[in-house]
Amino acid sequence: MDPTSLAIAYDFLKKIGGILKLRKREDQKALKESEILQKNLFGKNLIIINLGSSNEPLITTPEKIPDEVFERIEKQFRKRKINPDNESVRLISSGFKERMNDYKKHFSRKFSDIEFLSPFIDEWYKSIFKLSNYVGSLLSQEKHDEARTARNDIEKQYGKAGRKLCNLYLTGYLQKLINFVKSEKLDTYADKEELSRFITRIIKDMVEDTNIFFIKENDNIVRVATKIVNLMEAGHAYIAIHSAGSWNIRKAKKIIKIVEDDIEKYGYRKKVDNKPMKSSKCPIFYVRIIREG
C-alpha cells in the first residue's frame, strides 16, 4: 500500500473514530494511538515521529527521513555535556516512550530525603534512590506488577546491591541515616568531601549488611548491647555501630565493652575507626564487628 493511500485510509478512519476501537478488547487497556498505528494498522514499515512535547503522531517511513536528522544525531553523540531538555533527536523503541515519560516526571520531582543527600552522594546512588522512590510510589498506587518490573530493572542495571538498596530505602534505612547526620549536625560542621566519604561508607555498609546501629542520645545501652549479642548468636556476618559526638561515643564504647567477651565467644573480631572528622567539630566513632571465617 503506497503512502498516499495509507494517509487517506488513516484520515478516513480517524474521522469515523475507528482507530481506537479496532483492537480494543474488554480485558485490554486502551492503547495509545501511536502504538495502535505502529502495531496494528499499517504494517511494519511505518515510523512514528513526535515533535517537541506533543504526542500527536506523524507518520513516515525510514527511507523518507532526511540525512539532516541523522547528522543531528551523530553530532549529539560527540557532546560530552548535554542538557536533555534542549535540542535533541531521540530514537525510541516502540512501547518505551510512555515508560520514559512516566519515569521522567517522577525523576524531576524533589523528594526531601534524596535532596538532602544529593550533594554528598554520586549520581548512581541518586539514581538508585529515585528509582526506589518510584517503586514505592507504584506500590502505593497498587501497581504491583509495574513495581516488580521496576525492582527487577534496578537489579539489571545495578546488580543485587542496587536491589538491596531499594529494599533498604523502602524500609526506611535511608531516613535513619539522614536523621543521624542531621541530629549530629554533621551537615553543618563537616566539609562536603569528608561528609560525602562518610555517608558513602554508610551506604556501602547498608549494602553489605543491614545490621547498622546509629547510637543516639535516647538509646538504652543494655538494650543495644543485647541486640548485638543476639545478632552474633544468630550468626550475622557483619554488624556496624556508628556514633558521633563525645556523649554518644562514650555510650558506644560502653556498649562495646559489654559485648567484648561475646565478640570473642561467638567467633567475631572488632575493627575500630576512631579517626575524627578533621573538618568537623564533631568527633565520630565507628566500629565493625565481623564474623571470622
Place this chain on the structure above:
Amino acid sequence: MKEEINKAGFAIKDWDKVLKNKRIDIIADSKQMKVLLKRIGHNVDERGYIIDAKTGRKVKSNDGKEIKIKELGAVLPGTKNFVRKNVASFSHFLAKHYR
C-alpha cells in the same frame, strides 16, 4: 529529495518544518530501528548485538555491557547513550545529565 518527501502524503508534508523543532522523537520497532541505526553508522551482528559499523566493535549500554537490538530502549543525546528498555537504564542516563 524534497519533492519525493512531499509525495509521502498527509503525514509529513514539510520536513523543513519538522527540522525546525528542537526535539524530534523517532519511534520505531526493532526492524525499523536496524535501518535507522545503519544511518548513524551502526549495524546489528548475526547474534543481534549492536556494533559500530566502522570498527565492528559491539557498543555498550550505559551499564557498561554490550547490548542487543531487542534490548534497546532508546538512543539518546550524549556520548553514545544507548539506553536499555528499562527505567533503571533511563534513570542512569537522567542522573548523569540532570544535576
